[in-house]
Structure formats: C-alpha cells, structure tokens
Amino acid sequence: MTAIPDHTLAAVVRAFGEPIGIEEVPVPPTVDAGGLLVEVVACSLCGTDVHCWEGSLALDIRLPLILGHEMVGRIIAIGDGAQVDSVGQDLRIGDRVIWTHSFCGRCEMCTRKRPAMCRNRTAYGHVSMEDWPYLMGGFARHAYVLPGSGRVRVPDAVPDALASMASCALRSVVNAVEQAGRVGPEHTVVVQGAGPLGILATGLFAQAGAGRVVTVGAPDARLRLATEFGADEVISLDEVPDPADRLARVREATGGPGADLVAEFSGHPAAFAEGVEMAGLGARYLVVGQLGSGTTPIAPGTITKKNLTVIGSFSGDVSHYHEALVVLERYADRLPFDRLISGQYPLDQVNDVIGRMQAFQEIKPVLLPGGSPR
Template identity: 40%
Template sequence: MFTGRIARFDTPGQPFTLTEATLTEVGPGEVLIRVTRTNICGSDLHAWHGTFNTKGLGGQLPTVLGHEMVGEIAALGDGVTADSDGRRLETGTRVVFPYFFSCHRCYSCLHGRRTACEKLSMAMLGNAEQPPYFVGGYGDYFLLPADAVLYRVPDSVPDELASGANCALSQVMYGLERANLTFGESVVIQGAGALGLYAVAVAKARGARVVIAIDGVAERLELATAFGADHVIDLTEVTEVRDRAKHVRTWTSGRGADVVVEVVGIPAAIDEGLKMLAMYGRYVEIGNINRGRTFDFDPSSFLFSNKTMIGVSLYEPDVLSRALTFLEQQRDKIPLARLGAATYSLDQINDAFAAAESKRDVRASIVMDRGR
C-alpha cells in the first residue's frame, strides 16, 4: 500500500488543491514511480488556463497535471525486470519514461507511428478521484501502465537534467530528426524557453553552421547564446517582422534558414517563420497546441518556394534513450543545469505556476520531499 500527495486540478484558472491518495497494489507489468522532480511545461500552463483542452483528448477532471518528470522505482509489478534497453531495474533505480502510452498493437503502432496510436493515453488525462489516483507528475507517485517504455537514468545525469528529457528535449530532438537537419545547415529557433534552448543545443550538436534564436526576454537570449546560438534577435529591439527576416537573411548568405523551428506557441509566428525560410526549407511546427487559433497565410509563397512544413506532436519513444545520451555527452559543455535552477516544493505549486506564467523562471520545477 502506497500513500502520497497529489496536487488536484479541478477547474482551469483555479488554485491546485493538495490531497492524499492511497494505491493499494501495483499490478502485473506496472511500475510505480516515486516522483522526485517535475517541471512546469508550457502545456501544463495552457491546461491550467483552460486553453489546452485536456477533455478534448479524452481527459477528465479532476486530474493531476505534470508530465515532464523523473523519479525512482517504488515498486515493480510482476514481470518487470529490465528497462526498454535491457538494463536491470530494481527498487530505487532512477528512471525516465515517455508520458504517453501506446498499445504497441494497433495499425499505427505496427507501422512505427506510436504517437498516432488508436488507444493512446497519457499523463494529465486520468481521473484523480479514481484508482490509481497518481495520474500526473505533480504528486509523490506516478503509476506507469503495463508495457510502458522506460529507461534508466545514467548516474552522471542528475535529476535537474533528466527531468526535461521526456518532453522538451525529446520533442525537439524528434523534430530536428524529422527535418533531417545535417552538417553545415542554418537554423532559426522561434522562442527561447526550455524547448527553444534545447533546440539550439541539439541543432549545434547535429552540425548546424548557423543557429539563430528569437525571443523577447533578455535572460533567455543570454542563455541561448550560452547554449550555442550564433546570433540572437531581441523582439523588444527588432520589432518589425521584415527587419527580423532581414537579419536572418544577412546571417544566412542571403538565402534564409534551411530549418525553422517554432516553439513559441503563437500562430502568427508561423507566417513570420516561413518568411525566414530558404527555398526548399523545412518548417518544424511544435508550439501551437491550442485548437481553434488561426493566422492569415498565402499558400502560393509556400508552394512556389518548395517549402515543407512538419507538424510534431509527441515523439517516438526510443528518442528518449537518445536524449539521455545527449545529456551525458553535453552536460559539461553547455549550462543545462540553468534550465532547472528555479525549484519549488509541492506545497508551493501555486507560487510555482505564477512564476512560470510571468516568465520569471525559464523552467520552474517541483521538487518532492525525499523524506516522505
């Protein structure tokens, strides 16, 4: 029997409520995670506001938000002995895992498109009033369903780095992989929050010759440079779209960027990003997760320049294993730890969300009390 706290999310825009819940057993194939750290991701903020409709994805209220997490194994269900790379698991092993769960049997899964699983479920969508209760990252525990993908965290990768692997880092890695970014190409990153900063670092690691980051927060732009950006554009200083596009062309030999990645979540940014894209360029759309929002678009400019748009939602689960390798290799080369510098206890979750909303913190994190 396992008893712990959850931060219940009952109504968009309202404070979280801390309550206790008890899980009576861990079933065959399941894994109970003792959560140690969960970040506040942009989609958590959108759900909190009600602009990211979790009900539209099959979710229920009340639920428990939070998905970008790391933890230790509290209990292994019968039949679970190793992670998805075949490495031994035991109580206390630190692990990360995709926060969405595929059936591995439907048409999409069998064709290698597990993000389109016909029975896809994920953290933040379960009912916090029914077992297993621990259905999101803002709680002392999280229950992984049977047959979930999970990976051991290397000893050299601390929690503050590992917690971002299963969402932000894996998402942008997958996006740049699908765009086939290669050596010598140029990249623009629209938005320098956590996803944007990871995108800068991954683009440089994949051999990008020029990486340009765009944001309006000075601290984020400074971090983008530390993460490897060759140039930054401050939205508060370069206020016109045409001037920002001109800067991009100047830094890309007049052609525009080979790849543009949108992680700011504003529809109008798409039209701007397409203007920065070179002929035959690839536009990677990640940030606009809110339904019903639109922007004006001239398709002829897209068509005649042979551009490609790639929509990226979630990632193939094996990307997470590569994300851990990336963290191992890059942890001493770029200031990854600065992404998780702002920490709050679970009791302070409402303060943490206020800080994340104000962009005072690049990535606010909820750190659980290990003494519980």
C-alpha cells in the first residue's frame, strides 16, 4: 500500500448553477474490507453531470458534492478481500479500475441479477461530500470505491480517457444493444441522437452486422462522426426540421415500411413519438435516452397496430463494464473511439468545460485530476 494522503483536491458544488470551487477534502485514512482507494487518472463528463450541477435532476441531491461518475482510477490501497475484481482478475496496487455504483446485494433487483436497478444503490456523483467516505465523485484527485461497487481492471492497451468513457456511456450502449437482440443484414436500424451514446450505438449496430444504419441528430459535426462509426445515412435535425419530412426520409431509406429497429438515445421526449412512427410493422423500439420527467403526446394505438416491441434499457451491470472494455480493445482498429474525446483538461478548468458542454462545443470532454493523460 502506498501512503494515503490526509487530504486531496476536488471540484466541489456548493450551490446549484454557481461556479465550482477547487477545495481540499479529507481522505479516509483506512479502507474497509471489500473497498478500494484510488487516484483518479481521468473522469469524462456526462450530460447528467451538467444537469446535476444545474439542479435540474429529478432527484433529491444534497449539497455539497463532488460530481463525476465516469472515472478510472489507479489503486493505491486495497481493503481485505478486494484483491480480485468482479470478473475474477487479480488486482494489485497500481492497477487501473473502473467501477459501478454501489449496490446493496439484498433487494429483489440485486438478487434477480439486475443490480443496476438496485432499490438501495449509492450513486457516485450524487452523494454529499460531508458524508463518509467523502470522495464519492470523479472530479477529484482521489476516489473511494465502496465494497458494494463492482469493479473491473482496465487492460493496459486501453487509454485512460476511453476507459473512463467505458464506465458510463459505452457500458450503457453495450447493455442496450444486448437488450435489443439480434440485428443482421436484413435489418435497418435507425438511431435517434448523435451524442456520445448515439454515435457509439451507431458503431456497435454496424459492427453487429446491421444491413443499414441511419442516424438522426445534430449538429453536422457529430453526424460526420456518426458516419465514421458506420452510419450508412444521416438525417440532420437542422436541415430537416419537420418530423414529417424526417419520417419520409426514413421510409425512403427502408424502401417504405420503416425501420426494423429504432433506438432512441436523444433524451428529447418528443423523439419517442417520432420513433414510434419511424418503426415498421413488427419492429422493435429501444428506449435509452428518456431519463427526464418530460412528457409527449402519443397515440398508443400505433404501438398496438404495428405490433411493436418496446424495450427500456437503463444503465448497465458490471458485466457491461467489462464488455465495454473488451469492445474498446477488440474494435480499436475498426471504430475511431478516440474521436469522441473532444478535449482533456486539468481539474481547475471544470467550469469552462461545463460551459462548453452547455454550448454543445464538446462531445465527451475529460478531466485529468492528476495531471497528464496516459
């Protein structure tokens, strides 16, 4: 075990929507059985981080807190019994890991092997830093991995920034693609949304063998990136602002009947009704982006008359974290994952980075709490 510092630096939210300050935060002097203490080497930003800072999440958030839930850390202390990760790989001081939120392991969701739906989960980036173990967010130089958190060792070939992205964006997409079921050359897939999740989903559906992938979104720079990830066609919300015209484009791309699979990653409530229209008879509709409290009018009879299968997909379990890292390794020469990382910044630039995300000037920025990237 390396020396544990008394304090570390963290970006602390003390008031919603106000500038974030860099503060000293205490470090737990010991690590509980099953836990880990890590140096955070990279933490990518998620739209949820921005919404949490704004105070717009429909959650009971108690300030002050350290944001960040997409992080990778280098182990500096290992609690008793934590020498093996959740997929059976040995862990040693100096290894890099990504980790899940903390699950209770006792509720019906945990025991049914859906721990991501744990009723008693503790979510990183949403816990007050006044509560032990204080370091529950990735916008800090150190973080504490709770005993109830699944963890996976990061392969040497995977860079820090991509490993951090795997711990949220990519693991969510891996889970969603798995839940969607088989796609093959006979299937046309429409992806709604050209943010990080939509672009990653475009790539994974293309690699899974979909006959045609159509990505709908904006701005054009992101659609160009979706093309690099394998989109056969893109539909720009800016160039085609009328939903009826976008529906006509999808029907043209599919020869008339609509898509075999529509995958919603946009997060805009109105996209749900539009996606139902884009789906063909007997199609599947995968809904991933709808995490807010917004509503939208829809004719539910459309689902019935089209015989649609609607699939909700939330987050991911530790197996999806592991699979996300495998995807980064195996598809490294096929998909330009590094193009999603729009910038890497020191911790003290956190306010500028959040502002750039609000202005859609970043796709997936990464904070480097400890300094230089690996």
